[in-house]
């Protein structure tokens with residue numbers, strides 16, 4: 202790593218990867234190979250090739266796309282930078298001038314996101330190593346659930362024990378659920394006594410919350426414990442209710458202290474108004490309401506937002522973020538600091554490739570090198586003023602401002618009433634909210650366009666990926682959850698590409714071209730499905746029909762194909778080793794890479810195209826959210842959970858079976874008829890053979906397994922029939 206552009210004065214340092222030059226030479230050679238492949242295809246087309254025009258144009262189209270997309274991905278590997286912070290300097294210089302920080306936690310549905318999990322996240326951010334009088338935590342509950350409110354009330358009481366306990370013994374992580382799941386009872390007598398007492402308090406609280414959830418109603422005496430429960434007395438529902446704002450801990454109140462007498466962080470519950478006929482704009486709508494009410498209550502200069510299933514795994518994260526935002530020389534250029542997300546529940550070889558390590562460890566550093574990591578919706582520190590629409594200007598407060606406490610009405614009831622009026626359905630009518638102010642509306646991945654438009658207003662952003670992961674969530678534990686998650690992402694990202702926020706158009710002249718390319722890597726996930734679909738069906742079928750689509754092994758044109766395939770594979774496995782993946786994990790990632798492209802991206806692409814031509818959304822996808830014990834057991838053993846039947850699964854099965862049939866048919870011709878086809882069909886054998894190897898677990902799940910995660914018999918029958926049908930189509 203070589204150090205760039207900082208002396209020893211700053212609060213952070215940036216380093217660039219030294220191997221960069223070698224990589225650029227390598228990438229250049231691959232690019233030459235790709236050009237040769239294109240030239241080969243062109244000459245074939247001009248000369249009139251042996252196979253039909255349709256096949257030749259198809260394969261050329263696919264290779265044009267792959268080459269173009271490969272070119273885009275180079276942007277993310279061109280200029281990766283790595284950041285290091287100096288938190289001790291921050292404390293030395295600014296300990297008494299630290300800004301207020303408002304943490305936003307968003308939850309949507311108590312049946313999917315259990316309140317006991319939500320409050321563990323809340324408690325983890327309440328216990329940050331940060332002056333508590335400057336820390337405020339807001340929970341937005343789009344489920345409008347009294348169970349979530351109840352759980353938060355319990356958390357506000359437990360916090361009085363938990364926060365001093367964490368700080369006294371410097372515990373990590375500070376989510377009580379995560380801590381007690383992995384901690385062993387300490388030996389030290391004093392620590393041990395307190396440890397057992399706090400653990401008991403935690404377990405009792407957890408039991409009370411879960412019991413109430415199971416019962417479906419709150420115990421009678423609870424209602425009298427807080428005035429807030431009155432909000433639910435009129436029988437409101439999740440989709441139809443008034444605005445609710447309850448300040449559970451008021452950090453400005455001298456009596457809100459923990460058992461050691463220290464002030465507690467402010468804690469606020471919010472359920473914005475919901476009416477059946479009013480669109481609520483999902484998480485972006487919730488975030489904008491939080492921005493408004495927090496400006497009345499604490500008005501922290503910095504806003505951190507986290508998803509409710511992402512607890513903080515590092516109590517010093519705020520200080521890390523401030524090292525960038527408060528840096529004397531550069532800090533004023535940065536709008537936000539994005540942290541990566543990791544998962545608690547990843548198995549050793551990461552069967553669903555959920556950790557997306559190459560994005561986290563490589564590509565995002567590349568985006569950072571171009572001055573602009575994406576805002577990915579969780580684990581991100583924003584400046585309040587920037588979220589509220591401010592443009593970048595060079596002269597904007599170069600010296601870090603001291604946080605001025607806001608003039609606030611002292612009466613809580615009045616304050617809550619004021620806040621409620623800010624979170625009604627009609628408040629945003631005819632205002633800039635959702636457009637110039639706050640998070641943007643109208644796109645399923647609102648975070649990405651919000652981040653993009655902030656950068657187009659002149660700001661930069663920082664990606665900070667410390668060795669110790671800061672935000673930890675739950676990874677999907679079945680194949681269908683994985684595929685549906687990626688369908689949602691790729692669909693939203695491609696929508697951005699088709700909209701006025703297209704990175705090349707919207708970003709033109711405002712952000713670097715490299716960054717526009719980097720954004721497009723994600724925005725163009727969905728269309729990658731078509732060439733991949735072509736490559737995983739047609740070469741196999743052509744193999745079965747003994748039609749060569751690629752140059753003969755003895756031809757000189759074979760060399761660029763072999764070069765590109767071999768070197769990119771070797772590079773891919775080298776990169777995987779370098780970022781600490783096992784070989785098995787790398788292989789699993791390739792499988793999921795293929796499945797995502799053939800299922801998630803394909804349906805995302807279809808949905809987006811249908812939307813553009815005005816047809817309503819398709820309803821291809823139905824998934825069950827139920828995670829029973831069997832699922833967890835299979836997950837722990839790294840056995841892929843394929844079920845239940847879905848159109849995504851059918852596509853994957855058809856392609857898996859088709860390649861198996863074609864490979865067997867091709868091998869049979871070669872062995873039985875001794876045709877001299879190996880050399881002319883070699884690359885097709887390779888492609889077909891690879892797809893078959895990738896699909897070994899799929900065949901197993903069709904024919905050998907008996908458990909609940911197997912492929913349903915109906916899907917097996919349908920896919921075998923469809924694959925046979927495809928094999929019968931004459932390609933000549």
Ligand SMILES: *[C@@H]1O[C@H](CO)[C@@H](O)[C@H](O)[C@H]1NC(C)=O
Nearest residue numbers: 373514543544545669670673
């Ligand atoms: C959480 O932090 C600990 C260090 O305290 C680290 O060992 C662990 O790997 C982190 N968890 C995850 C999921 O990254």
Ligand SMILES: *[C@@H]1O[C@H](CO)[C@@H](O)[C@H](O)[C@H]1NC(C)=O
Nearest residue numbers: 545546548675833834836837
């Ligand atoms: C995490 O995964 C393990 C299996 O590796 C499973 O037993 C456990 O229930 C999972 N935890 C959560 C919170 O889902």
